Amino acid sequence: MTDEALQNLIGGWFDDLKFTTEESQFLNVKVSPEILHPLMQKLREHPETEFDYLFCLTGVDWGEELGVIYHLESTTKRHILVVKVSTADRENPELDTVCDLWFTAEFHEREVFDFFGIRFRNHPNLKRLFLTEDWEGYPLRKDYEDDVNMILH
Amino acid sequence: METEVLYNNFKSEEYFINMGPQHPATHGVLRLVLTIDGEIIKKVEPDLGYIHRSIEKMCERDSYQQIVHLTDRMDYLSANINNEAVCLAVENALQLEIPERVKVIRTIIAELTRISSHCLWWGVMGMDVGALTTYFYGFRDREMINDIMEETCGARLTMNYNVPGGLMLDIHPNFVKRVKDFVAHFKTKLPEYDRLLTGNVIFQKRTKGVGVLSREDAISFGASGPVGRASGYSCDVRKHHPYSAYDRVTFTESLKTEGDTYARYLVRIQEMWESLSIVEQLIDNIPEGEHRVPTNAVIKLPKGEYYQKVETARGELGVYIISTGTKNPYRLKFRSPGFSNLSLLNHIAVGGKIGDLVATMATLDLVIPDIDR
Numbered sequence: 001m002t003d004e005a006l007q008n009l010i011g012g013w014f015d016d017l018k019f020t021t022e023e024s025q026f027l028n029v030k031v032s033p034e035i036l037h038p039l040m041q042k043l044r045e046h047p048e049t050e051f052d053y054l055f056c057l058t059g060v061d062w063g064e065e066l067g068v069i070y071h072l073e074s075t076t077k078r079h080i081l082v083v084k085v086s087t088a089d090r091e092n093p094e095l096d097t098v099c100d101l102w103f104t105a106e107f108h109e110r111e112v113f114d115f116f117g118i119r120f121r122n123h124p125n126l127k128r129l130f131l132t133e134d135w136e137g138y139p140l141r142k143d144y145e146d147d148v149n150m151i152l153h
Numbered sequence: 154m155e156t157e158v159l160y161n162n163f164k165s166e167e168y169f170i171n172m173g174p175q176h177p178a179t180h181g182v183l184r185l186v187l188t189i190d191g192e193i194i195k196k197v198e199p200d201l202g203y204i205h206r207s208i209e210k211m212c213e214r215d216s217y218q219q220i221v222h223l224t225d226r227m228d229y230l231s232a233n234i235n236n237e238a239v240c241l242a243v244e245n246a247l248q249l250e251i252p253e254r255v256k257v258i259r260t261i262i263a264e265l266t267r268i269s270s271h272c273l274w275w276g277v278m279g280m281d282v283g284a285l286t287t288y289f290y291g292f293r294d295r296e297m298i299n300d301i302m303e304e305t306c307g308a309r310l311t312m313n314y315n316v317p318g319g320l321m322l323d324i325h326p327n328f329v330k331r332v333k334d335f336v337a338h339f340k341t342k343l344p345e346y347d348r349l350l351t352g353n354v355i356f357q358k359r360t361k362g363v364g365v366l367s368r369e370d371a372i373s374f375g376a377s378g379p380v381g382r383a384s385g386y387s388c389d390v391r392k393h394h395p396y397s398a399y400d401r402v403t404f405t406e407s408l409k410t411e412g413d414t415y416a417r418y419l420v421r422i423q424e425m426w427e428s429l430s431i432v433e434q435l436i437d438n439i440p441e442g443e444h445r446v447p448t449n450a451v452i453k454l455p456k457g458e459y460y461q462k463v464e465t466a467r468g469e470l471g472v473y474i475i476s477t478g479t480k481n482p483y484r485l486k487f488r489s490p491g492f493s494n495l496s497l498l499n500h501i502a503v504g505g506k507i508g509d510l511v512a513t514m515a516t517l518d519l520v521i522p523d524i525d526r
Binding site: 061103107132 | 201202205207209210370372373374375386387388393456457458459460462469471473475484486488492493495496497500525
């Protein structure tokens with residue numbers, strides 16, 4: 001399916017989806033955290049989209065907001081969509097998990113939790129993946145400071 | 154009925170054991186916490202981070218030329234292909250026109266890297282299931298590729314031969330001859346691999362029907378490379394999103410449907426034949442021309458997001474760059490094949506025995522720095 005057809009189809013499912021293809025080679029869609037899980041479920045299951053392959057899950061610190069970027073591909077239809085979600089709550093960021101839809105999300109979300117501190121609701125095993133349990137702070141955040149091991153700019 | 158009575162009379166108890174962080178079958182510092190009942194595995198939980206260097210954070214500090222050097226240290230057996238991934242991402246972002254010569258040389262080098270990686274895998278695969286000879290055979294043939302790399306760029310493992318814009322140096326005058334010699338040599342040795350290990354009855358009993366992964370689960374777990382293809386999932390980036398010179402060579406994507414350890418083994422053996430064929434198609438047709446196009450000393454990518462995927466020896470490596478227009482990426486994510494392939498280990502190992510876990514892990518072909526980054 002072309003980007004335009006995808007946008008027309010998905011745009012009809014929910015209100016306030018912001019689509020863009022600027023500054024990216026893929027079609028991007030920005031969603032609010034409340035409709036993240038219903039949207040992802042529909043993208044996975046709808047016979048015309050069939051996004052069965054989550055090939056990348058990235059945590060990002062946008063400064064004001066913390067976000068997650070999902071790269072989806074359909075192995076049957078071969079179209080690609082990038083879904084972006086972010087939350088302004090830096091103290092206690094929470095998003096819904098998608099690991100019930102794609103198994104690979106379980107490890108990727110643990111990595112995001114480890115480095116950005118975003119908690120994923122309903123995740124079966126949310127704990128640090130690389131760092132030790134008693135590590136303080138979330139190293140990939142832009143405001144992270146560690147006097148001993150800091151990577152200097 | 155009698156066995157059942159016997160079974161019920163024995164008290165069954167679950168307990169934990171640690172496999173690793175230093176264990177010969179994990180090939181690196183990976184710790185697996187196994188929950189077992191007798192010898193039956195109930196749960197495998199990987200404990201990661203023993204060699205995590207936070208390469209993604211370091212990338213936010215480094216220039217794009219420097220980042221290429223860090224990628225060698227991820228999957229060190231696919232060093233050249235990792236380098237290529239970052240270079241392609243940067244070149245696409247800058248919309249650089251890359252000379253044909255560079256594309257062809259990169260493809261040849263990438264395929265030699267794949268063969269070299271699979272040789273090492275084959276050697277240790279045999280060793281993991283108890284056949285030491287394979288290790289020496291694999292390393293003997295791998296040595297020839299390492300020598301070619303050494304002559305080409307001065308390094309044997311972490312090459313850094315690719316730079317944004319092309320290649321660091323042109324190929325050595327001996328390159329074509331030595332590659333041809335290797336291809337001729339390896340064509341006589343690869344059938345030996347089959348005679349030594351593939352047809353071996355003990356080996357087949359250790360691998361057939363062990364660690365079965367279905368196609369649906371392979372896709373859901375994000376499996377890629379030989380792991381995905383052994384489950385009948387066509388996931389070769391070289392076919393679906395061709396880069397460099399892969400659009401002008403003919404090769405077959407090796408697919409199997411069994412999804413077991415033996416199928417993953419056969420896919421890799423087949424891949425070595427295909428890689429030889431790709432090298433043969435290109436080695437006589439390296440176009441003349443520049444080996445590098447000039448770039449600015451300080452590379453600044455235009456504001457935006459760039460994603461590049463390549464097929465390493467282990468599967469799909471993705472490089473995702475978010476640039477704000479400065480000389481460093483704002484965020485750089487490596488989607489590494491080993492990370493996703495490891496995540497499915499628990500799924501396919503449960504219900505098997507510890508010995509099966511070792512054989513299964515051998516065909517996932519994990520490189521720990523690739524997972525830990």
